[in-house]
Amino acid sequence: WLRRIRAIPCTVNARLVEALRQASRPAPGIDDAPDVALFTARLSPGGAEKSALDLATALVAQGHAVHLFTTLGSDNVWSARARSAGVRVVHLPEFLPRGCWLAYLCLYFERAAVAVLHISNSHWMYENVHALKRQLPSLRVVSQLHAEGRPGTRDYLSLAADADDVIDRHSVISAFLRGRLIAREHIDAAKVTVVRTGIDVVKEFDGQSYGRGDWRQRYGMPPDARLVVFVGRFSDIKRPLCFLDVAQLVLDRLPATRFVMKGEGPLLATIERRLASQPVLASAVLIEDASAPVQPLMVDADLLLLTSAMEGIAYVSYEAMALGLVQISTAVGGQAELIADDCGRLIMPGEGEVQHFTDAVVELLADDQRRRAMSAAAQRRIQVWPDIDDMAAAYRQLYHELVVATESECARNAADSAWHTGIGG
CATH class of the missing domain: 3.40.50.2000 (Glycogen Phosphorylase B;)
Structure with a gap:
């Protein structure tokens, strides 16, 4: 059934696509709170999934617009909780065949001025991030890793390593996992950051x-x-x-x-x-x-x-x-x-x-x-231990660094282009 689902062609109406492209877009957010698209497998009970939910809600509280996408069929029991906190939740399997996802996301990201893609346990996004970056080259990509799989299996560390050339930063939840990613997958140590998982000890777990x-x-x-x-x-x-x-x-x-x-x-x-x-x-x-x-x-x-x-x-x-x-x-x-x-x-x-x-x-x-x-x-x-707000603040700082670096690179490229063409004096 999975092969059949993947084989379904994308049949989005061309006029609808053009209308979406021409639709008015929101003004870009302030530099230190860029729009974030957070991809996870599902919003159902599980440690990595709960961490994604916590991060999304905490980022919204700190001023970010967060678009949370799920890529695996599920009952997604935490959807209402995320939406009530101001997170924009999109369950891709609920309304689109897989063949349409990439085209839809390109339009969505442009429309919403998404600056950062944050991948947390989404197998599909790891496999498609190269294609997405080809369409949206200025998009910054963060890969968040929670655990290693069994020896010999194709786990999330393997998937992240395969996409390393388009990933700007790998975040891991433990020093142990940082060491494993560097030693096992030969990732540049400068690209790997430890961001501790935080929970709400004031309300939810008091x-x-x-x-x-x-x-x-x-x-x-x-x-x-x-x-x-x-x-x-x-x-x-x-x-x-x-x-x-x-x-x-x-x-x-x-x-x-x-x-x-x-x-x-x-x-x-x-x-x-x-x-x-x-x-x-x-x-x-x-x-x-x-x-x-x-x-x-x-x-x-x-x-x-x-x-x-x-x-x-x-x-x-x-x-x-x-x-x-x-x-x-x-x-x-x-x-x-x-x-x-x-x-x-x-x-x-x-x-x-x-x-x-x-x-x-x-x-x-x-x-x-x-x-x-x-x-x-x-x-x-x-x-x-770092709490949920500390975790969000660490990612807020990371996003800011990546987006500012992108804007600086774009400015340099524009200046170089102007110099070579003689524009601007």
Whole structure:
């Protein structure tokens, strides 16, 4: 079906195209707040997607006009939230065949005076950015990378490297990822900038805003039951089946422990089949839909368990720390840059990891005082970490530098042209 979709020719009416070209355009924005087109796969639950939503809304608050495009079919449950914050949201798969997207975007960018293209986890845009730049050579391009894929796979680092000649700056969320992009893809280090992911710790992830015990009461869970949670996509990268392996061993030692898996994804059916075949495990595990807010669950949980095979820095780790939820995570990607020894536990992946996870869970569940100390340390650490406004300010500065550089280059080219033709004296 994907090949058929891609083969559909663009049939935009030529007179409509000409009318769009001739339509009045808005005056260019001030230099330090250029119009930004932010491309992401979708606006549905996921760390990179939530980061894109946060960035778009924060940039609008700082004076930018932001046009957020999605390139993958989805229910896009966060669309209303983005629009209510002033973000202009365009879901390309909803109204155009793929064959029309590029022509539409060229017209849209010209019409809206878009100066910066920001790519965040959009496979389609990475593959088409060369064609877009040929039509709009003055467009500045920023590639934002969140995580590395499995070895041997064609991941976003590979896609960004293939488009490096038209990308003005690569931004990454961790020092680890910066090193990987430079070493693995041989990108010029001067083009790679670390911009930390920030979250809203004042409103959205302020633990005082959520009543403790509300989530447990809703699901009939005893207030004294130990609660360990998994929050993330049910995919092979996040390894929810490893979480179940750990849960099974923990139950052998602490039978009253309860577990929650909050998410969605391709492994959901596999998880359900496993639980159906293991009644004891099933009686201790609850699956919660990803669409419900995560905060009520986190403030009622005792531990967050991250079993990911790969991460940049997990978005859920920021959320947990802001809400004071102690986490045990695989030591992958840039997790160690965020999770210090006094506020969480890191487990090396590989042989024996399930037992190491189990031991850490049992140890921390048995030590309330230690968990409280780690919870307080996690909240202190996230308070000094860059927040959502800091993240937006960093990109605002980056956009400004790129746009000013473009304007200076255009001015030099115009001056050179005038000198060679004898115009202007």
